[in-house]
Amino acid sequence: MSVIYDVDEAVATITLNRPDAMNSLTVSMKEDLLGALRRAAGDRAVRAVLLTGAGRAFCAGQDLREHADNLEAGRGLAGTVRAHYNPIVLSVTTMDKPVVAAVNGVAAGAGASLAFACDFRILAENAKFSMAFSGIGLAPDSGASWTLQRLVGPARARELLLLGDVVDAARAAELGLATRVVPADRLAEAARELAVRLAQGPTVAYAATKRALDHAASRSLADALEREAELQDECARTADHAAATKAFLNKERPRFEGR
Numbered sequence: 001m002s003v004i005y006d007v008d009e010a011v012a013t014i015t016l017n018r019p020d021a022m023n024s025l026t027v028s029m030k031e032d033l034l035g036a037l038r039r040a041a042g043d044r045a046v047r048a049v050l051l052t053g054a055g056r057a058f059c060a061g062q063d064l065r066e067h068a069d070n071l072e073a074g075r076g077l078a079g080t081v082r083a084h085y086n087p088i089v090l091s092v093t094t095m096d097k098p099v100v101a102a103v104n105g106v107a108a109g110a111g112a113s114l115a116f117a118c119d120f121r122i123l124a125e126n127a128k129f130s131m132a133f134s135g136i137g138l139a140p141d142s143g144a145s146w147t148l149q150r151l152v153g154p155a156r157a158r159e160l161l162l163l164g165d166v167v168d169a170a171r172a173a174e175l176g177l178a179t180r181v182v183p184a185d186r187l188a189e190a191a192r193e194l195a196v197r198l199a200q201g202p203t204v205a206y207a208a209t210k211r212a213l214d215h216a217a218s219r220s221l222a223d224a225l226e227r228e229a230e231l232q233d234e235c236a237r238t239a240d241h242a243a244a245t246k247a248f249l250n251k252e253r254p255r256f257e258g259r
């Protein structure tokens with residue numbers, strides 16, 4: 001199986017599993033990944049998603065062997081970008097549940113873009129990001145032109161994408177690309193701890209928070225205020241909000257059921 005899907009404690013763990021090829025993405029793997037993301041999105045029992053790679057890489061981006069065959073056959077790239085990468089990235093960014101990337105090694109090209117699309121990036125100390133696109137004469141895809149400048153600012157994004165220099169975990173933390181950097185042997189535990197914490201949180205409010213941020217990113221303050229009011233109204237109607245308010249007044253810890 002090139003993508004492993006597993007649910008435990010309301011966390012769906014999606015593992016890219018082609019370690020011999022650094023989890024680089026073939027068409028069938030991209031289809032499996034999209035299927036796994038859609039499955040997690042549609043399962044009400046899943047309240048957080050954890051994305052990681054098997055072996056020593058997170059994901060080396062496009063499988064360049066398959067890519068070379070496509071070039072040889074005269075097939076352009078827009079096909080797979082539109083048919084696969086774009087829906088994968090949108091599936092992550094529009095997921096109504098928090099998505100944590102456990103970056104266990106190198107994330108290159110579309111693999112880096114995939115990590116940037118997630119809500120959190122926990123990096124192993126040996127992880128690194130490679131904006132490999134320019135190194136093979138390509139421009140960024142899978143959302144890196146959008147996500148990266150929001151994460152690190154336009155000047156840094158330009159530098160990283162044009163120069164394509166490798167960013168190690170320490171530098172990634174300085175730039176704001178890492179939520180946290182942990183020793184490699186602590187990565188699985190640290191990322192899981194965060195995912196489980198999120199899976200026990202106010203799921204509806206998390207979804208509303210993600211929507212509010214996405215909406216506000218390209219709107220005026222007046223528009224953002226109006227959207228916040230609509231979303232707040234939705235959250236205020238949840239059982240979680242009612243129970244958490246009661247718990248506060250009773251000086252108890254809230255227990256969120258995600259509804």
Ligand code: T3D
Nearest residue numbers: 021022024060061062063064065067077080108109110132
């Ligand atoms: O349709 C389209 O194609 C458009 C979409 C494009 C989106 C993109 O993602 S473009 C960017 C594509 N990715 C890259 O350019 C990264 C290429 N890989 C590397 O730069 C390096 O392999 C790494 C920095 C990722 C890791 O380096 P290192 O020294 O740790 O390992 P390695 O020896 O280079 O790789 C180990 C094996 O993985 C090796 O296979 P082998 O020789 O042992 O059989 C290598 O060929 C394979 N591998 C690594 N990356 C890819 C790959 N095989 C296929 N595709 C890869 N991207």
